[in-house]
Amino acid sequence: MDVRRRIPVEPQDVKNDPGQISEIDTDQDDRVALDSDAAQDMEIRDESEDDKSRKGAKTDLSKTIPSGTNKVPDFLQVYLSVLPLRWQNWVIRGIFTLLMSLFFAFVVYLGPLALMITTLCVQVKCFAEIINIGYAVYRIHSLPWFRSLSWYFLIASNYFFYGENLVDYFGIAANRTELLRVLVKYHRFISFSLYIVGFVWFVLSLVKKYYMKQFSLFAWTHIALLIVVTQSYFIIQNIFEGLIWFIVPVSMIIINDVCAYMVGFFIGRTPLIKLSPKKTWEGYIGGGFFTIIFGCLMSHFLCRYDYFVCPVAFDEDLGRMSMACERSHLFRLEDYALPSFLSGIVKMLSLYPVIRTYPFVIHSFYFALFSSIIGPFGGLFASGFKRAFKIKDFGDVIPGHGGIMDRFDCQYLMATFVKVYISSFIRSPSPQHFYSQLLKLPTEHQLVIYKALQESLERGGYGEYL
Amino acid sequence: MDVRRRIPVNPQDVKNDPGQICEIKTDQDDRVALDSDAAEDVEIHDESLDDKSRKGANSDLSKTIPSGTNKTPDFLLVYLSVLPLRWQNWVIRGIFTLLMSLFFAFVVYLGPLALMITTLCVQVKSFAEIINIGYAVYRIHSLPWFRSLSWYFLIASNYLFYGENLVDYFGIAANRTEPLRVLVKYHRFISFSLYIIGFVWFVLSLVKKNYMKQFSLFAWTHIALLIVVTQSYFIIQNIFEGLIWFIVPVSMVIINDICAYMVGFFIGRTPLIRLSPKKTWEGYIGGGFFTVIFGCLISHLLCRYDYFVCPVVFDEDLGRMSTACERSYLFRLEDYTLPLFLSGIMKMRFYPVIRTYPFVIHSFYFALFSSIIGPFGGLFASGFKRAFKIKDFGDFIPGHGGIMDRFDCQYLMATFVKVYISSFIISPSPQHFYSQLLKLPTEHQLVIYKALQESLEREGYRVFVKL
Numbered sequence: 001m002d003v004r005r006r007i008p009v010e011p012q013d014v015k016n017d018p019g020q021i022s023e024i025d026t027d028q029d030d031r032v033a034l035d036s037d038a039a040q041d042m043e044i045r046d047e048s049e050d051d052k053s054r055k056g057a058k059t060d061l062s063k064t065i066p067s068g069t070n071k072v073p074d075f076l077q078v079y080l081s082v083l084p085l086r087w088q089n090w091v092i093r094g095i096f097t098l099l100m101s102l103f104f105a106f107v108v109y110l111g112p113l114a115l116m117i118t119t120l121c122v123q124v125k126c127f128a129e130i131i132n133i134g135y136a137v138y139r140i141h142s143l144p145w146f147r148s149l150s151w152y153f154l155i156a157s158n159y160f161f162y163g164e165n166l167v168d169y170f171g172i173a174a175n176r177t178e179l180l181r182v183l184v185k186y187h188r189f190i191s192f193s194l195y196i197v198g199f200v201w202f203v204l205s206l207v208k209k210y211y212m213k214q215f216s217l218f219a220w221t222h223i224a225l226l227i228v229v230t231q232s233y234f235i236i237q238n239i240f241e242g243l244i245w246f247i248v249p250v251s252m253i254i255i256n257d258v259c260a261y262m263v264g265f266f267i268g269r270t271p272l273i274k275l276s277p278k279k280t281w282e283g284y285i286g287g288g289f290f291t292i293i294f295g296c297l298m299s300h301f302l303c304r305y306d307y308f309v310c311p312v313a314f315d316e317d318l319g320r321m322s323m324a325c326e327r328s329h330l331f332r333l334e335d336y337a338l339p340s341f342l343s344g345i346v347k348m349l350s351l352y353p354v355i356r357t358y359p360f361v362i363h364s365f366y367f368a369l370f371s372s373i374i375g376p377f378g379g380l381f382a383s384g385f386k387r388a389f390k391i392k393d394f395g396d397v398i399p400g401h402g403g404i405m406d407r408f409d410c411q412y413l414m415a416t417f418v419k420v421y422i423s424s425f426i427r428s429p430s431p432q433h434f435y436s437q438l439l440k441l442p443t444e445h446q447l448v449i450y451k452a453l454q455e456s457l458e459r460g461g462y463g464e465y466l
Numbered sequence: 467m468d469v470r471r472r473i474p475v476n477p478q479d480v481k482n483d484p485g486q487i488c489e490i491k492t493d494q495d496d497r498v499a500l501d502s503d504a505a506e507d508v509e510i511h512d513e514s515l516d517d518k519s520r521k522g523a524n525s526d527l528s529k530t531i532p533s534g535t536n537k538t539p540d541f542l543l544v545y546l547s548v549l550p551l552r553w554q555n556w557v558i559r560g561i562f563t564l565l566m567s568l569f570f571a572f573v574v575y576l577g578p579l580a581l582m583i584t585t586l587c588v589q590v591k592s593f594a595e596i597i598n599i600g601y602a603v604y605r606i607h608s609l610p611w612f613r614s615l616s617w618y619f620l621i622a623s624n625y626l627f628y629g630e631n632l633v634d635y636f637g638i639a640a641n642r643t644e645p646l647r648v649l650v651k652y653h654r655f656i657s658f659s660l661y662i663i664g665f666v667w668f669v670l671s672l673v674k675k676n677y678m679k680q681f682s683l684f685a686w687t688h689i690a691l692l693i694v695v696t697q698s699y700f701i702i703q704n705i706f707e708g709l710i711w712f713i714v715p716v717s718m719v720i721i722n723d724i725c726a727y728m729v730g731f732f733i734g735r736t737p738l739i740r741l742s743p744k745k746t747w748e749g750y751i752g753g754g755f756f757t758v759i760f761g762c763l764i765s766h767l768l769c770r771y772d773y774f775v776c777p778v779v780f781d782e783d784l785g786r787m788s789t790a791c792e793r794s795y796l797f798r799l800e801d802y803t804l805p806l807f808l809s810g811i812m813k814m815r816f817y818p819v820i821r822t823y824p825f826v827i828h829s830f831y832f833a834l835f836s837s838i839i840g841p842f843g844g845l846f847a848s849g850f851k852r853a854f855k856i857k858d859f860g861d862f863i864p865g866h867g868g869i870m871d872r873f874d875c876q877y878l879m880a881t882f883v884k885v886y887i888s889s890f891i892i893s894p895s896p897q898h899f900y901s902q903l904l905k906l907p908t909e910h911q912l913v914i915y916k917a918l919q920e921s922l923e924r925e926g927y928r929v930f931v932k933l
Contacts, residue, residue: 189889192881196839199878203842203849206741211853222692223685275672374662377669384669388677413665416658424655434906435914441899443925449900450918456904457911 092400100398100407101254108247112239112312112323115246120158123232125404127154127224129395134220137389138213146205146214150221152198157225160191161233169240169314231412234419241422243323244299244308248364249414252295252371257410259294260287260376276383279376288372292365299364300357303331309360330360330426363426370417375410382409559865566863566872567720574713578705578778581712585705586624589698591869593620593690595860600686603854604679612671612680616687619664623691626657627699635706636780697877700884707887710765710774714829715879718761718836723875725760726753726841742848745841754837758830765829766822769797775825796825796891828891835882840875847874 083091107118131150140146167184183190206214238245264283272279302308310325336355382405386392395403438446457463549557573584597616606612633650649656672680704711730749738745768774776791802820847870851857860868903911 186889188885192885196878196882199846200839200842203741203845204739206849208740211849215850215853219685219689222689226688226692273670274674275669374666377666380669381665384672384677385681388681413662417662420654420658424652434903434910435917438899438903438914438918439921443922443927445899446918446922447927449903450915450922452900453903453911453915453918457908457915460908462908462912 089400096398096400097258104250108243112243115239115243116236119232119235120162122404122408123158123228124154125395125397126408127228129403129405130224130228131221133389133391133394134217134224138216138220140210140213140217143207143210143214146217149198149202149205150217150224152201153195153221153225154229156191156194156198157229159194160188161229162236163187163191165233165236165240169312227412231415234415238415238418238422240312241426242309242311244302244360245418245422247302247308248295248299249367249371249418250411251298252291252364252368253375253410253414255294256287256291256371256375257379259290260284263287263290273380275380275387279380284372284376287376288369291372292368295364295368295371296361299361303358303360330363331358333357334359363421366421367414367418371410371414374417375414378410378413382406555865562863562865570716574709578709581705581709582702585698585701586628588869588873589624589694590620591860591862592873593694595862595868595870596690596694597687599854599856599859600683600690604682604686606676606679606683609671609673609676609680612683615664615668615671616683616690618667619661619687619691620695622657622660622664623695625660626654627695628702629653629657631699631702631706635778693877697880700880704880704883704887706778707891708775708777710768710825711883711887713768713774714761714765715832715836715883716876717764718757718829718833719840719875719879721760722753722757722836722840723844725756726750729753729756739845741845741852745845750837750841753841754834757837758833761829761833761836762826765826769823769825796828797823800824828886831886832879832883836875836879839882840879843875843878847871 081088107114131147135141135147163183164187167187202214202218235246238249260279260283263286264278264280267286268280268282270281271277272281272284306325306327307323309327309331310323312323313325314322333356336357338355382394386394393402394405397403398407401407438449441449547554573580597613601613629649630653633653668680668684701712704715726745726749729752730744730746733752734746734748736747737743738747738750772791772793775793775797779788779791799821800823802822847859851859858867859870862868863872866872903914906914
């Protein structure tokens with residue numbers, strides 16, 4: 001690990017750095033606030049040995065959590081040392097923003113399976129960062145094995161959620177082997193048993209004088225799981241609907257982030273919220289404006305390719321995932337007449353008063369609205385959390401940016417929104433899911449349903465299709 | 467509220483009172499432990515005004531949470547005052563145990579709708595007790611309106627979960643009126659929006675110097691919701707499978723409670739776990755033994771009546787819930803031959819065959835779970851109370867404590883029953899699935915029809931196609 005290096009920031013940088021959503025920047029205001037609070041730092045005592053040895057000591061969480069360190073490789077440091085320190089920070093951030101974007105594009109290119117694995121890795125790292133904070137907050141060093149309980153719950157919940165996804169989408173293929181068939185059929189019961197084992201383990205592990213810490217960490221683990229694992233479950237489901245349902249929302253959050261920062265940088269003036277003094281209304285609104293424009297453009301562009309648009313299906317013949325389909329109406333070009341006040345202007349420019357685009361772009365407009373209006377609150381929530389526990393960043397995996405959670409805090413709300421949006425407003429383009437549920441029923445029931453369905457379809461006048 | 471009255475307990479009562487699962491009782495050992503810990507009590511301060519005024523003060527949570535009080539009506543106390551204090555405690559507990567059992571039987575008699583409403587009330591009261599503890603622990607008195615945020619989240623999650631249940635079971639009836647149809651169709655989106663409003667409200671409500679407390683209470687609220695609201699969701703679903711799927715598990719937890727206590731009282735000797743020194747292995751195993759016996763007997767008795775056995779459906783013609791059905795195979799008498807070692811004994815006097823319902827086999831597994839794993843719910847609650855140094859969750863029920871004290875073991879049980887049903891019990895009728903199928907667009911129905919036709923033919927069923 002590199003030697004800790006604080007990047008000093010001059011006071012005038014504070015005025016020039018407004019509008020950055022999703023992470024907390026060191027600035028003089030924040031540093032002053034942190035120092036004055038540190039004297040009356042948080043103490044949670046439970047008469048454990050940890051507390052007795054530290055009684056009265058100042059607990060500065062930033063020393064325990066790896067945050068604010070700068071893990072820039074040395075060779076880069078050599079090149080950058082010619083620049084003023086402030087510029088160094090920006091170049092590092094810029095380089096790693098580019099690297100992350102390229103990595104993201106590469107994983108998308110590799111396909112849905114790579115995306116799922118990447119989601120899993122990101123999830124595990126986020127969970128580790130949140131749990132590390134909890135362990136530092138509650139100072140539970142005398143029970144080193146207690147940490148494994150949190151990891152056990154992570155594994156158990158991933159087994160449950162990833163299993164649900166796999167059962168839904170690969171259930172038919174999995175039914176071939178006996179072992180998999182048993183796992184598929186009793187999936188929920190197995191997952192529940194795993195949870196009960198963890199629960200019993202927790203109760204048996206309670207140690208006198210550590211009760212409150214252990215309960216607090218138990219709760220912390222559950223909250224972290226709620227945030228991290230359920231979101232990755234929704235992300236995977238969105239990916240199966242079609243890669244575009246994943247790429248567009250994720251990109252919109254990133255675009256909103258970057259554009260709000262830039263607009264705030266240039267014309268930011270009115271503070272937005274006391275919680276984050278560097279955010280401005282100009283950044284908020286300007287960021288939203290550009291998110292809508294760039295987001296809709298990107299959607300229109302991505303809609304042209306089957307690779308992004310088709311639901312991901314497991315092709316049994318090919319033995320792998322395939323994205324070949326007959327496009328649903330959402331992804332077929334349509335002409336939209338402009339509203340009358342715009343069409344007059346457009347006609348003067350001798351253009352057609354008609355926009356030819358995909359219906360999906362309408363939905364991406366709503367995604368853009370959500371990511372601009374509500375998305376930043378995810379970042380504010382994470383900022384507040386970091387202030388509450390007096391840490392600068394969640395971790396230091398990404399130089400210049402902080403931990404993984406620092407980059408992904410806004411994404412979580414978005415994934416849930418997209419999932420709820422799809423299940424409410426977009427009809428599932430394929431009945432595959434329902435059919436696989438149907439096959440789980442016993443055969444007598446299938447027959448009953450078959451006969452009833454036959455009658456219903458005939459009554460509806462579809463007799464000739466049967 | 468009555469004047470607080472502590473019931474002193476003599477040391478020899480400690481030896482005589484082992485084995486009570488599911489609640490923590492005052493005894494000398496506990497009281498000594500509480501006092502010595504109270505001096506270094508939990509302090510979470512965030513430089514807020516509350517902390518500055520209380521710095522160094524001994525914050526004894528039992529003074530803030532209404533626990534250990536005895537809300538017995540005065541007229542009862544007059545009669546009881548002739549007895550020694552220890553007996554008073556037992557008589558009060560006994561009376562209210564009886565009252566609660568009668569109330570439970572009455573609600574069951576009133577029907578599924580009354581059960582759902584009672585579940586909702588119990589849930590709200592449990593939530594209130596847990597939230598009260600959180601607010602006392604974190605001492606967040608300077609933000610009185612913050613409490614309403616927790617209540618908002620309770621309402622929003624109940625809207626989601628009760629709505630899901632109602633949409634599933636009454637969807638067709640609800641689709642008649644226009645506003646209901648919109649609510650049904652966009653139920654998840656509306657629930658999600660309600661949650662987002664609460665989330666935004668929380669972020670906007672963050673006040674400098676109170677951040678940690680607010681985040682802690684936000685987390686506390688979510689945990690309380692996770693425990694309380696999801697369980698009541700599962701309970702309602704179990705009720706719809708048939709009242710017996712609700713009554714038998716609930717009764718088993720209660721029976722396990724009482725029998726473990728009694729066995730421990732009479733022959734309890736070996737301590738079970740350091741967390742609760744009064745529990746014994748004899749109580750644990752003896753309680754399990756009796757739970758299996760009494761549980762299976764209750765199941766057998768209840769299986770005879772359609773009222774308990776049939777799934778609850780909303781009968782559109784009658785306009786209300788009905789429990790009339792054709793019994794599934796689970797509830798039809800069958801003969802089971804005893805295993806060899808038992809049948810030898812039985813042949814001497816009785817037939818070596820037991821005539822009972824298949825459901826009783828399932829209730830055997832329920833009894834196993836409620837005896838083996840169920841007590842851990844109670845231990846969890848005991849540990850929680852010790853961690854936060856409170857005696858009871860509340861004082862709603864005289865002699866017993868709060869609502870949570872009575873229901874802490876039930877929560878695991880409800881989830882277990884739900885998971886068990888969805889994994890091992892084949893739904894008695896495919897009606898529910900068929901109604902979901904009809905909601906799909908017709909092209910999809912045709913696709914499914916064709917695929918189903920092929921699948922059935924492959925399995926050897928000849929399906930005739932009408933021309």
